[in-house]
Every structure is written in C-alpha cells, then in structure tokens.
Amino acid sequence: MSKSHTQNVSETQPKSNAIEWLALIDEQFRKQDYHQARNLILKALLIFPNYAVLLDRLLMVDPHWSKPIVSRGIHLAIPTESDFSFLQQCYDNEAFMQQLLPMGRKKQSAEAILHALKKSEFSVAHYRSMHRIIKKAVCSNLEQPLAQFNLKPIGLASLVDIQIAHRRAELLIGIPDQAERQRATAVVMMLIMDLSFNQIGLHKLTSLVLANNPHSQRSTVAIGFTQEGLRRQHLCDPQTRQWMDCYENGIVADDFYHNPVIARISRRLIGRNITVKPV
Incomplete structure (x- = not known):
C-alpha cells in the first residue's frame, strides 16, 4: 500500500477525540489545502458541534469570504x-x-x-x-x-x-x-x-x-x-x-x-x- 493511500485512509478513520481531529485539520492548514481542511472540520463538528476551536477554524475557511x-x-x-x-x-x-x-x-x-x-x-x-x-x-x-x-x-x-x-x-x-x-x-x-x-x-x-x-x-x-x-x-x-x-x-x-x-x-x-x- 502506497504512502499517499495510507494517509488518505487514516484521514477517513473516526478520531477518538477533538484533539486528534485538530491535529489532522491543522496539518491541512500547514499544507495550505484549505478545501480539505474545511471538509475535515465539518466532519469533526458532527461529533463535537460546539467545540470552540473547531468553530474558529471553520470561520477561517468560510466560503462566504x-x-x-x-x-x-x-x-x-x-x-x-x-x-x-x-x-x-x-x-x-x-x-x-x-x-x-x-x-x-x-x-x-x-x-x-x-x-x-x-x-x-x-x-x-x-x-x-x-x-x-x-x-x-x-x-x-x-x-x-x-x-x-x-x-x-x-x-x-x-x-x-x-x-x-x-x-x-x-x-x-x-x-x-x-x-x-x-x-x-x-x-x-x-x-x-x-x-x-x-x-x-x-x-x-x-x-x-x-x-x-x-x-x-x-x-x-x-x-x-x-x-x-x-x-x-x-x-x-x-x-x-x-x-x-x-x-x-x-x-x-x-x-x-x-x-x-x-x-x-x-x-x-x-x-x-x-x-x-x-x-
């Protein structure tokens, strides 16, 4: 299995807590892949809907901007x-x-x-x-x-x-x-x-x-x-x-x-x- 495929699989796996989600999201911010970052934020918010840091990240990539x-x-x-x-x-x-x-x-x-x-x-x-x-x-x-x-x-x-x-x-x-x-x-x-x-x-x-x-x-x-x-x-x-x-x-x-x-x-x-x- 290729490295890129392994990374894609890991990104789709459920995370046990919000910190793990944030680590994955912030990695996309570092890559400047903001589309992927937003997708991950939306997935995380389904599990942690009122988590303030996730809501802050979502504001940064809001498409209305x-x-x-x-x-x-x-x-x-x-x-x-x-x-x-x-x-x-x-x-x-x-x-x-x-x-x-x-x-x-x-x-x-x-x-x-x-x-x-x-x-x-x-x-x-x-x-x-x-x-x-x-x-x-x-x-x-x-x-x-x-x-x-x-x-x-x-x-x-x-x-x-x-x-x-x-x-x-x-x-x-x-x-x-x-x-x-x-x-x-x-x-x-x-x-x-x-x-x-x-x-x-x-x-x-x-x-x-x-x-x-x-x-x-x-x-x-x-x-x-x-x-x-x-x-x-x-x-x-x-x-x-x-x-x-x-x-x-x-x-x-x-x-x-x-x-x-x-x-x-x-x-x-x-x-x-x-x-x-x-x-």
Whole structure:
C-alpha cells in the first residue's frame, strides 16, 4: 500500500477525540489545502458541534469570504491577476494610501501584490484579511438594444486585522476619485456590513479615521458606527513626521440589527433591509 493511500485512509478513520481531529485539520492548514481542511472540520463538528476551536477554524475557511457581492451595478470582486495594474496604481498613489491605510503599513512591492493575488481565495486563512476590488458596471455601447456592460475598477474594500476568536475585523474602504466616492461608498458600506454580520457572523467591525479628515468621521458615525475613542498622537505622518490623532469607531452586531438608519439606507441603496437578522 502506497504512502499517499495510507494517509488518505487514516484521514477517513473516526478520531477518538477533538484533539486528534485538530491535529489532522491543522496539518491541512500547514499544507495550505484549505478545501480539505474545511471538509475535515465539518466532519469533526458532527461529533463535537460546539467545540470552540473547531468553530474558529471553520470561520477561517468560510466560503462566504470568497463569494461574489453584487448590488445595483456595484461589484465587490475577488482580486485576480488581471487586477494587478489597478492595484499597483492604488499603491503608487501615496495620498490615497495614506487615507486608506493610516496605520503606516508598508508599501507593497509588485511581487508581494502578485503573490497575494494567487492566494485570494482563502486570504483569511492565509493572511487574516479579505480584499475586494470595487467595480461598477459601465455601459459600453448605449446604441445597442441590449446594452453591454463592462466592469470598471474604482476602489478598494478590505477587512483587515481579522481576529478569529473575537469575531472582529477592521473595515477599510477607499475610492480615489471623489465623484465615484460620493456615489459608491455608502453602497459598499452596506454590502460589507451585510457580509460581515449576516453571512460571516462577525460580532464587531471597527474603523480608524484620521482626525484631520472630519468629513470621513462624520460619515462613519452617521452610517451607524459609534465613536469609541480618540487616539491622541497615535500615528506619525511619514512625509511631515508630524504626530496625528485618529478616531476609533466601532459597531457591534446588536447595534447593527437595531439601527433604523442602516435599515433605511440599505432599503434605498441595495433594495433590502440588511438589519433583518437571518433565521
């Protein structure tokens, strides 16, 4: 009997306790075989349905992280290698990146971007982050009876610093063009909150906003986040070397499900009330 066949047989045998299942599952994580890891997690949960560590592992490979998100002409697309040029443009735009990533995260090289694109399907398991390209449908020929639509990339939306055990993530949305930003930001916010709370089952979203961007802070609070604090002199501007304050904002699941503003805006922008809790 071959070694590979022996391994396959051992993987299908019943395990006597949850620790043995975890050892087998974590081996698949080390191999980056996340499809197999998820299959094993689901089998283990049939025996140990409330085992917290198994539920944490399942969250990391939840297929909802990689499912398409579309509404009213706005697509939150999983990045592919065809998006490399747009991503590079975004990373080269220092003013835009300073607003999108105010925490001083290092600039990404072309090699790092390409490597991340190849791991985009299970980015949460691999990087503890989820990245989407914001694209809008643009009509390519208005004269045709059945208009053809192309998808134009206009920005980035991400969940970063995903804390699996605490069901928490930091939300980032960035659209370089101001005209596009005004039309699309609220739609993207609704779609990300719907994904986070209703489909993934996160408990909290956070958002850090530079204090020198009062418009963004007002918009964040108006959409449903609570200002939880002000981090004084928390960041150092890489260009001026001046210290900057930033606001710390958050929204927890209970507040999301009882927020009339989000209910009203989501009905208007994406045609449904996202604050209705899934059964």
